[in-house]
Amino acid sequence: MEIMMAMYFLALLFAFVVPFAMWAVPTYFSFHARQRSTIRVSATMSAIFTSIGALGVLAWTAVDDFNDYPGYTCTLRDGYVPDGLPDDWFPPVTSSPTDSFPPTIGWSSGLEIFPVGMRCSYWVTDNPEFMITTHSHWLYTLVFYGLIGIAVLQIIRAVRANRTAG
Incomplete structure (x- = not known):
């Protein structure tokens, strides 16, 4: 069993290290290059990979809602009776608290851009x-807009690469 867990984590490590390296190498070269053409190419590649990473963060927040059934993220994150709703208004839990909401709670969910993630009402x-309305963790927003900022910076650097050799 321990070997299987080690193999699983090794596969996860590979899945995170390779995309990170594909982003980090061009970004490093874009800041340490001496020739204008090298700066432009590496900054453009870095901007493309950073944009793909930002879209990946956005997709991660969206795909999570449809793992098992619509509203999966909302029930997993907010529980049987979400905080802010009085517990005594609803029947006691009859099955797993994250299976569904009581029938007397109406709910909706949707993807939002600021803050990035799932909005559950x-x-x-x-x-x-x-x-009441709940939102995804603030870290999704921080990572998404941080990557967008890096991509914009790299696009500006690719367009205005005026540094010369030396």
Whole structure:
């Protein structure tokens, strides 16, 4: 069993190290290159890979909602009765707390750009004006917009590569 876990983590490590290296190498060369053409090519490659990484973060937040059933992320993140809704209004848990919401809770989910991730909205079906909204972790937003910022910086560097040899 331990060997299988080690193989699993080795595969995960490979899946994260290779894309990181594909991004880090051109980024490194774009900052340490001496010739204008090398700066342009490496900065352009870095911008492309960084943009792909930002889209990957966005896709990661979106695909997570449809793992098992619509609303999977919302139930996993917020539990049987989300924080902010009074527990005593709903029946007790009859199965796994992350299987679904009580039938008296209406909910919707959707992808949002700021903050990046899944937005889950809940309301009591008997009292629709009582509504709460939860959002994905702030780290998704930080990573997504950080990568977008790096991509924009590299595009600017590729267009304005005025550094010469020496």
